[in-house]
Amino acid sequence: MICLLYRAAGPSGGKDEGVRAVTVKPGVANSLSLAEDQPEPAPEEGAVLVEALAVGICGTDHEIIAGDYGEAPPGADRLVIGHESLGRVLEDPSGTLQPGDLVAGIVRHPDPVPCTNCAVGEWDMCRNGQYTEHGIKALPGFARDRWRIEPEFAVQLDPVLAQVGVLLEPTSVVAKAWDHIERIGHRAEWRPQTVLVTGAGPIGLLAALLGTQRGLTVHVLDRATDGPKPELVAGLGATYHAVPVNDLPFEPDVVIECTGAPTVVLDVMCKAAPTGIVCLAGVSSGGRSIDFDAGALNRALVLENNVVFGSVNANRRHWTMAAQALARADQVWLSSLITRRVPVNRYADAYTAGPDDIKVVLEFAS
CATH class of the missing domain: 3.40.50.720 (NAD(P)-binding Rossmann-like Domain)
Structure with a gap:
């Protein structure tokens, strides 16, 4: 079961222990590994520091692991994967969110040009393909103990979704x-x-x-x-x-x-x-x-x-719609969609598909 408590971050937002992160070398098949002592997420990644609770696993992850695609952040040779997130806020200096808030991170960010659609927050309809995506394209993913994101890309969830909020991205x-x-x-x-x-x-x-x-x-x-x-x-x-x-x-x-x-x-x-x-x-x-x-x-x-x-991807309006839909849904039914919950120290099992899998979740907090 996912822990419902949160730990306050230290004065610098960091912790004594290193960050565990599930990574791949993009384009290299079967390069999946768990790095045990990664640095804390850089402040440049976003003001909101989040403790990871879980990440969901989908076909996109399996294709990235197979080396079909994936792009590491600039200057890096490995990509932290995981784009279906669930976490608890540790700190947000902007005051938009409070410590303990349940959140998910929006996956796609607008391109830097920006194109006509990205300029108005419709990055799901990007016209030039220069968008970035957490855990997929040029942005580190959420499969790590702690991650950062800007407030406008953090979606707050109803506390009732503490066990199933990881379903927000596919929703x-x-x-x-x-x-x-x-x-x-x-x-x-x-x-x-x-x-x-x-x-x-x-x-x-x-x-x-x-x-x-x-x-x-x-x-x-x-x-x-x-x-x-x-x-x-x-x-x-x-x-x-x-x-x-x-x-x-x-x-x-x-x-x-x-x-x-x-x-x-x-x-x-x-x-x-x-x-x-x-x-x-x-x-x-x-x-x-x-x-x-x-x-x-x-x-x-x-x-x-x-x-x-x-239709592919989603913008913030759709993420908000999804959060509302999940909060209205039968929570027992939603829980039954998650057919396996795997602790991060057994990460390889989580990324090995089983015959009766619907949704597999890799858990960080326990």
Whole structure:
């Protein structure tokens, strides 16, 4: 269980002991290691000093560990990973937050130019790709005992989320998806009733949660026929399906596609109801060709006024929406999404995927 207490920082904001940090050498496969005696986070990283409670692990982390991508901060050869954070404030000289406040750190920061979108706080819609991201691109991540961040990138959480606040980052992603779905929907009179979510991983399940919070009829499709996924979907009052998309006996008004599987992506675009909206939230790996009738797809999209769009990342507005959604949710259900909690001294186990994993969390405080 995550400790609910916090320790006050010393006069300089530091501690006697060194900082443990999970790091990789970007671009080098299987370079994951736990550094036991790292320096305290530099004040230049931000005014708010935070004691890490936990970090969540997702497919992005596994891809970085595999050497597929990742970028160390300028002048460094290793990257501290971890972008799904939960911590407690130790100090904030700005007075924005108080010691003991529960917080998560926003992952993406705007580019330095800035582009049109980053200039107004919409760094999730960055137009030139020069943004930075904690634990992914040019900013140290949150998988370390203590980290710093500027107040405007720290999101305060309701104390009720002390055990599950680490889910905030993935929830922010689907909060953005729903925000954009609703903005697109209001191009005309819009009264959606049925939602299809494809993929019952953390993103899919959280997308389904936000759908049920909107009072919609939610269906979740996944390949698994046993394990925790069907029960988690039932716990939302949603309906679980383990059949091909084309075998579903309904046409959804809204689809949130979270698998990135090419055949599923194409099938849901064809399955949506007239004036339907399909949000692509899963990322395909590429390198695979599929024969399909592009003309028929074009005809359906045009004649039925359907919309297909992609969505990734989130800005602060979406992080706030996500925090509110999690605070309203059944905390027992949210806890059940976290299928493994692993102490940091067993970090390698946390980054080794298990067959029934939904969300694995690496815990720093105990």
